[in-house]
Amino acid sequence: MKSDVVMDTVMDVVIIGAGMAGLTAAKQLQHRGKKVAVVEKSRGTGGRLSSKRLPLPDDQSLTFDLGCPSFSSETPQFKAQLDKWLADELIVPCANQPEYYVGRERNSSITRHIAKDLNIHFSTRVCRLEKERELWQVYTESPTGEQLFCTAEHIVIATPPQQTYDLLPKGNSLCPLIEHIKMEPQWVLLLAVRSSTELKIDSAQHPNIKSISPEHVKRGAKPDDSVQYYQVQAGEEWSQETINWERTRVESYLLSEFEALCEQKIDIIVSHLHRWLYSLPSNTPIDNKENYLTCSEKIHLSGDYLATNQSRHGLECAYLSGISVAKQI
Ligand SMILES: Cc1cc2nc3c(=O)[nH]c(=O)nc-3n(C[C@H](O)[C@H](O)[C@H](O)COP(=O)(O)OP(=O)(O)OC[C@H]3O[C@@H](n4cnc5c(N)ncnc54)[C@H](O)[C@@H]3O)c2cc1C
Structure with a gap:
């Protein structure tokens, strides 16, 4: 081995990405005694399940779910996992939609929990893979x-x-199996407003807004009764058209549409715009009969986009893909 390698142990498996799929696979493989390392470009776990803390003017802060706002299960396998997380008090049913679930404190607590005892390297972006004498060299x-x-x-x-x-x-x-797969870009606006009455917002008919999730309601509690906070997801088509717009232009459009839907002037305390370049897959891979893809050179692919079908949602797909990829290593 070259002497300038950062980690000098040869790993059985290196997993790139500490989202739900990568961490689920890592946990399974480590449980089976494999030497596993996870490499993640961000500072924390979660990927599209991550959360964001925003400071409020009065030294308090609010935590928003930045990606997936809530999740549900279609398969017995993911349902069994949700039941276990419920028993461990890691997740709770959504107060406003009990068939959906959220992390008890924030959604990223779930991936933080899975990540416990795993060997994870954060703020480390993999840029190249090269094979040398039967081993993969991971360059960052x-x-x-x-x-x-x-x-x-x-x-x-x-x-x-x-x-x-x-x-x-x-x-x-x-x-060639994955080059045609497209992920939709999506703008997400997080905002906290002060209002003495619960805002009534119906975005179902809005052409450019996909959903508005009342973050202060879903966990059944809020820090301050007059503060309401929301995750606004722009529609995929509109996000695609505007993805290269100035952030201020996008933010002011979404804020004014939010205000129009509230049918009243609102007092905005804080807002934050996030651009997801890849939110959900719009098509699936050809020739994929499993929930993962693999090749004889011992590279394996996992992620939500490999386990999609019409009824399953993203997080469940990522989980199923992580379980399946681990089984065949
Ligand atoms: C706005 C939004 C709304 C959503 N709504 C829902 C919903 O309602 N229900 C639902 O079930 N799902 C929803 N989802 C989808 C769900 O969040 C995803 O399906 C799931 O989290 C994907 O997990 P993953 O592990 O496959 O990928 P990701 O979470 O994307 O994880 C990939 C990880 O790889 C890391 N990475 C990338 N490149 C590198 C590199 N070169 N080196 C190191 N690390 C790298 C990334 O930082 C990331 O942490 C939503 C997603 C978004 C963005």
Whole structure:
């Protein structure tokens, strides 16, 4: 092995991405005694299940779910997992929609819980994979370009398909299977407003707003009775058209539409706009009969986009894909 490698143990499996799929796979594999490392470009776990803390003017703060606002199960496998998380008091039924669930404090607590005891390297972006003498060399970005981070027998890439495609070595047999898969971009606006009465907002007919989730209601409690906070998801088509707009233009449009739906002038305390370049898949891979993809060179792909069908939602798909990919390593 090269002497300048950051982690000098050869891993059985390196997993790229600490979202639901990557962490579920890592947990299963570690449980079976495999030497596993997870490499994540962000500072924390969760990926599209992440949460965001916003400061309020009075030294308090509010935590919003930045991606997936709530989740449900269609399959017995994910239902059994939700029952376990319920028993462990990690999740609660949504107060306004009891067939859906949320993390008890925030949704990212779920991935933080799965991540306990795993070997995870945060703020570390994988930029290249190269095979040398039967082992994969994992290169990560460094201030000077790239560095050899570690070596492994198997690689699981658990990132959205566009990012996965960029990581696959040129000519790998998995490239044509995923290159046509599209993920929708999506703008999400988080906002807290002060109002003495509960706002009545119906966005169902709005052409450019997909949903408005009352974050202060779903966990059944709020820090201050007059503060209401919302996650506003822009529609996919409108997000696609405006994805390169100035952030201020997008934010002011969404705020004015929100205000119009409230049918009253609102007192906004704080707002935050997030641009998801990849939110949910709009199509699925060809020739994928399992919930993952794999090749003889020991690269395996996992993620929500590999386990989709009409009734399942994203988080469940990511979970099922993580379980399935781990089984075949
Ligand atoms: C706005 C929004 C609303 C949603 N609503 C719902 C809903 O109502 N119900 C539902 O079930 N699902 C919903 N989802 C989808 C759900 O959040 C996802 O399906 C699920 O979280 C995907 O998990 P994943 O592990 O497949 O991918 P991700 O969560 O995307 O995880 C991939 C991880 O890989 C990391 N990564 C990427 N590239 C690299 C690299 N080069 N090196 C290292 N790390 C890298 C990323 O930082 C990320 O943490 C929503 C998502 C969004 C964004």
